[in-house]
Amino acid sequence: MRTNLILVFFLLLSLKGICQDVLFNLYCYNPCTEEVKRIDFFGLKKGDKIFSVKDSSGFLQLKDTGAYALSYALTMIDSTQLGKEYHFNSAGSYSDTLRLMTITPCLEPTSHPNFIGYCCCGEECEGKQVDYYANGNKRVEGFFNKGKPIEKLIFYKRDGSINYIEKYNKKGKFKKKTTY
Known part of the structure; x- marks a missing residue:
């Protein structure tokens, strides 16, 4: 009986500490x-x-x-x-x-041929894709062909204003970045 009381006492003491x-x-x-x-x-x-x-x-x-x-x-x-x-x-x-983000840069060095581009929900991005911040504003917007950005990717700030634009050629090769 005494052992049980001691156990209950220490249990209550530890719970009191957690509750604080x-x-x-x-x-x-x-x-x-x-x-x-x-x-x-x-x-x-x-x-x-x-x-x-x-x-x-x-x-x-x-x-x-x-x-x-x-x-x-x-x-x-x-x-x-x-x-x-x-x-x-x-x-x-x-x-x-x-x-979580839906559009992410991805690198698959083990694939044949190697893939470097953007993934949408774990797959290569295709067509027009838009990702959003938790507040509902756009985070990233662009067109993709087999994971490669086509023409431009627009990256937004949390407040909805444009942060920077990355320009690409029609094959998805990076050309330049313009910051706003």
Whole structure:
């Protein structure tokens, strides 16, 4: 009986410690498959310290409240999502969902012949393709032939304005980049 009471005491003590923490879970939305999955490994930064998920649970346990920024996530998010800020004002469980990119540069050195170009949802891009930021604004827009950009690719900022345009010839060979 005494052993059981001691076990219950330590269990309650450990739960009390966990309940005082911030628990954060990060998910990703894949527009290609329309699935939401947990991101198992990511890190949040506060000041000069980076806090990382310790195991494959996907939960990041933080001892302090306050402002944190996304430092890294081991998944195909666009780089503008890095640095995203999270404000935890009290202990508890929190989560967020990041949108994955649909148009990505890809290199397949093992294919014959080697393929270097753009992939859309894991396949070579074909025809007109548009990828979007989580806020609904365009991220990348262009025409493709067997994964090669044709004429131009337009890259947008998160606010919807043009960031830069890459120009290509009809065979998909890069010609020049114009930044705005």
